[in-house]
Each structure stands twice: as C-alpha cells, then as structure tokens.
Amino acid sequence: MRTVNRASLLNKKLRKGYTTGTCAAAAAKAAVEMLLSGKRVRRVEVKLPRGGSAFFKPVEQRIGDGGALCGVVKDAGDDPDVTDGMVIYSRARPAEGEIKILAGEGIGTVTKPGLSVPIGKPAINPVPRKMIEENVRNVLPEEAGVEITIFAPEGKEKAKQTLNEKLGIVGGISILGTTGIVRPMSLDSLKRSLLPQVDIAIALGHKTIALVPGNMGARVVQNKLNFQEDAIVQMSNFVGDMLDYCVNKGIEKILILGHIGKIVKIAAGHFDTHSSKTDSPVEILKRMVRKATRDTAPVMFMLKVNTADEAGVGLSRLGYSRVLDKIAREASMQAMSYISNRIEIGTAMTVLSGDIAGIDEGAKKIIGDGLW
Secondary structure, rough: OOOOHHHHHHHOOOOOOEOOHHHHHHHHHHHHHHHOOOOOOOEEEEEEEOOOEEOOOOOEEEEEEOOEEEEEOOOOOOOOOOOOOOOEEEEEEEEOOOOEEOOOOOHHHHHHOOOOOOOOEEEHHHHHHHHHHHHHHHHOOOOEEEEEEOOOOHHHHOOOOOEEEEEEHEOOEOOOOOOOOOOOHHHHHHHHHHHHHHHHHOOOOEEEEEEEOOOOHHHHHHHHOOHHHHHEOOOOOHHHHHHHHHHHHHOOOOEEEEHHHHHHHHHHHOOOHHHHHHHHHHHHHHHHHEEEOOOOHHHHHOOOOOOOOHHHHHHHHHOOHHHHHHHHHEEEEEHHHHHHOOOEEEEEEOOOOOOEEEEEEHHHHHHHHOOO
C-alpha cells in the first residue's frame, strides 16, 4: 500500500486525482478511437460527471484480433488510495447498435444485496457506467455499437486491501466515483465507504447489528458472540455518523463493541474518536473511575496506569469489573442520547486479548436475544 507523509502534505497544496471510473472511461474512449482509426491515441479527453474535463496519456495500446486495447494509469493524487498507480484497461470490439459494457480480470462481482449494483453483476457503479457510455458515444458514429470490456490485472490483489470482501464484492476492485475526481485525504470519502455495510445488513433482513471500530472488534463479535458477518459493521472513528445512518435506515438495536480505549471516548461523549479529537483514553478513564466508585483502590491503581488496556485488565483483576460495566453503560447512554433514543443500544468493552472487560445490561440483552 502506498504510504503518505501527512506532515509534509500539510505544508503544501494537496494534489487531486481521478477515480477508477474516470480512468475506465478514458481507457474505453481511447480504445474506441483506436478501433475506429486504426491508430494509437496520444491523448484522450474525458468529460466528468459534474462538468469539466480530464486529460490522460494512454499506455500499452494494441490494435489487432478484431479489436483495440488501451490502458490508463490510475493517479490518485495525494490521496493514499490502494489503487494508485495501477493500470485500468479497456478492450473495444465492434458490436451491433449498442454500447455493451463488460468486466474482465480484476473487476469484482457483487454477491450481496444492498449495493447500487445488482447481485451477480460487475462492480461497475452506475455513475462510472454512465460516464463510460457517454464518453464512448461521443466518438462513435451515430447508431454504431461497441463492446467494451474493463479489466485490471492487479485488481484481485489490490482488492484485498479494501472493504470489498466485507461488502460482498469478490474477485477484484470496484469501478467507482460520483464526481470523477479523488479529493486527497477526504474523510467524507472514508465515511461513505463504510456506510454500505449498513445497507447490506438491512437488505439481508438484519434489524440488530454490531458496530465495531475495526477488525479486532469484528473478530470478537463474530467468533465469541456468534454474530453473522453481515450484521457486523465497522465504523472506524465515525461513531456519530454511523449512528445517524443507522437511524435513517431503520436499525432497531445496536451492540457497540470495541477496545476499552475507544469505548471510553464514547462514554465521555465523543462521537469522533480519532486521537486528535479527544483526550487520551487513560486520562478519560481516570476521570470516569473516580466518578464510578468511592473506593480508593481502583482510583489509586489508575494513577500508575500507562495504557487503557492495562487499566481494563488491572481493574478486572482487582475485582472492579463493575466499574468497567458502569463505563460501558455510560457509553450506551451517551450514544442513545445522541440519536434521541431512537435505537436500543448496549455496549461491551474488550481488552487486547479479546476478552470482554466491561458490559452493560443492554448488551447482555442484545447478545441473549440472538436476533442477528
């Protein structure tokens, strides 16, 4: 995966890039121009969905075997996109009267409901599909047709670094993009990439889900609590955004489960849990332990603690799991208050071993119901 020096980026204007959809449209248009003229294309212009154009220099152009092939290098600008630098290819062949778009090697296939592409179809989203069609139509003779096959040989491996498998997109990358442009380091883009997990859960009939910060929480919920994989939604740091989306989509019950270092931030009323937005989890824990008990032993213990995990393990060993349970309950209350009590929420906190260190009654009820 490409690495990005965020500190250095702060000192310069970030360079935008282009989506896989834009690159696919550029490769398709260039391949069609080659098919029609029998000549290579030095430069191709692509019209973007919201106006304006982008220009690309095609690579690996070939003409023969009744068709034309062309590649375009994906340039994500200064965004740490896993598809940056890979080549998106298009093969164009003559067809009767219509533009037919197919997917080849390295383009994923949709296997779950709830996405903008039907099950069994290539993961080429509606906006880039339309973009490919419109740009190709601009160079085709009137009423002529062409068969376009989009493929990306690196796609299968690159997809392993994305949420595609979790979303039910198997075998490769998705051809994405609503504007055609990649905005560098966009938190909005990251949020949007997480939301379809809720759509899939709803489409599969799940009204109860687990919200987890990341892979560790997902493993605990699936392996220890027997949640179905499609009822587990990763939220990263975007607790508030995901709660709002769950309300809008009709989710009825949520189990929030994650490492104590994340959950304690929710208990303190933080709904963006990124480290830059909150106090350290240890400092929050110290305040919350003092609030949760009048006993001196746990308060004195917390004075020596360096990590949230150390706090979770140590308080449990000291026999103060009830203090951790109170913190879990506070997280649930804060979360329910955030969404005006429109969803029933329970919370559980883990430590790095995967053991549950704190859990409230709401979480016990959700786990016991087994409605996922």
